[in-house]
Amino acid sequence: MNNTATVFEKMLSPEVRDAFLLRKEGSYNISPEELAELKEYILSDKCKTDIKRLCNRDFFLSIPHRTLLKKKSSQKKRTIYRFLAEEKMLMKLMAFVLHDYDDIYEDSVYSFRIGKHVSRIFYDIRKNDLCNTKWVLKSDIKSYGDNVQPGILADMLDALFKDTDPDLCWFLRTLLMRGRFYADGRLMEGSTGALSGCPLTTFFENVYLKDVDMLIRKECDYYCRYADDIAIFSSSQEEAKGIYIKLKDLFSERGLSFNEDKTDILMPGEKFDLLGFSIEGREYDISKHSMKSIMWRMNHKARKLVRCQKKYGLSREETMKKMIDRIDMYFFGRGLDTNELNWVDWSFRILTRCDSLRKLDNYCQECIRYVGSGGKRTDSKYRVRYKTMQRMGYRTLVHAFYHGIDENDKRI
Known part of the structure; x- marks a missing residue:
């Protein structure tokens, strides 16, 4: 693809769209259903038509819906702007193409840049x-994304793209400066910042x-x-x-x-x-805030499984296996078989001690026992033996830290 091609021209290129989908296939944070939906749209004539409409400066994106989401393990809320599914997929493709401009940033900026691992x-x-x-x-x-001033950002984008890609410049300015959104079913006017939750937010x-x-x-x-x-x-x-x-x-x-x-x-x-x-x-461990967040996730999943167990009559073995699978997916993930790093790959490169890993192992085992005992927090939960967990596929982080790292994957 010609390096002088505009962003919209690159988005129309079959090679670029194939590269985008290939990268998504290697991601462990997208479900098979989401991937299938993404493929169907990106390879469709509808996607090409939508891109051509933007080339002709036909701004067809819907007014987003603003949602306040409660942060996990915190009382704070974050703002999310939601677009229609196909619009979001189109902007994901655009965000992928915009990685071609990663070299305009300072080398010490590591957020969401391909080939520059944090x-x-x-x-x-x-x-x-x-x-x-x-x-x-x-x-x-x-509140970085919420406090970005759209007018200032639009002027910065003008300076970057006005001469080389005026159509892209028009689209980004229109998207940022629209200043309208739905909240609680009502149409509102006001600044939308960097449109937090939108695929282009990190670029902005x-x-x-x-x-x-x-x-x-x-x-x-x-x-x-x-x-x-x-x-x-x-x-x-x-x-x-x-x-x-x-x-x-x-x-x-x-x-x-x-x-x-x-x-x-x-x-x-x-x-x-x-x-x-x-x-x-020179010592690196998991922070207390991260520990709290991970434990909240595990506890939330355990309590949810106990409710399902009682509601649908699931067996003890079924719920324990689901909890173990959830723990395994969170820490070891599908990243082991893809080009992305999972939690273990990412963290083990940095950690120099395993104090927090041992605490996480103990907490995960408590969650498994809690599920296996039907939600009891009494001593009866210890009837769930460690060997039973192992037989169901449970593996500890401490063991993986010392024995489970591929010899070609050296820590920093």
């Missing part, structure tokens, strides 16, 4: 012993801070950002404070702010959390 952050930190030698400014951006968020990333990277020893999560390593406390003030002003100009509850400047060697991991010197 484990590189931890490799760089450990290799250069940054945690023991540098001051760390650790923070995240408060990366573009929005592109120049800020480049500026801050030049003023510190090491900078990394993944979506709204930021870590900046500096030679002194004064330098870290100066960067914090400068970054705060830059954010303010764009309608953004730090999440002050998660913002701190830490001295060399001090413990901090980054992207779900707890870092202390």
Whole structure:
């Protein structure tokens, strides 16, 4: 495909659509039903017609529905904008093509970039012993997607695409600036930010801070950002404070702010959390927040299975097997047979200790016993023996950590 082709021209290319579907086939976070539906649309004449309509500047996308979803293991809610199924699939294809522009971002931005795995952050930190030698400014951006200013973002997209791809520029500006959505069955007007939950959101968020990333990277020893999560390593406390003030002003100009509850400047060697991991010197473990989130998922599934057991008369063995399969899928996933990393592949590359893994193993076994005893939390649940779990396919994380890593898959 010609590199000078526009995004819509690339979307019309059979080779590009085949590459997109091939990547989706290798993903372990899409169900077989969703994949079949995606294939049917992407390979259809309807998809080509929809792309051509956009080429002709016929904006046909529906007004999205805004939904507030409760975050798992938290009382906070996040905003999601939902489009029709075919519109969402079309934007997924567009997001795939837009990865051709990944090289416009600073190298230290790791969010949702093909071929740039986030484990590189931890490799760089450990290799250069940054945690023991540098001051760390650790923070995240408060409600990042919701607070993006559509007008500012649209102007940035104009600067990127107006000369080379004006049709794409028109589409993205129209999508962002429409300012209408449905909420609770009523048509509302107001800013939709970066349209959180839309397949193009991550692209919008990366573009929005592109120049800020480049500026801050030049003023510190090491900078990394993944979506709204930021870590900046500096030679002194004064330098870290100066960067914090400068970054705060830059954010303010764009309608953004730090999440002050998660913002701190830490001295060399001090413990901090980054992207779900707890870092202390050269030691890496799972963070408390991630542990809480995983345990919430397992507990939620166990309670749901007990309700199903009572409602549908499932046997003890059936519910235990379902719980074990759920645990296995969550940690080991289908990524073992695909080009994507599952939880174990991703985490084991980074972890240097297994304290949290042992706690997770114990908690998962408690969930299996809870299900196997019909929802009893008394000592009777211990009648479910560990050997019984093993026979049903249960495997521990600690054993996998020490014995289950492929010899060609070295940790960082």
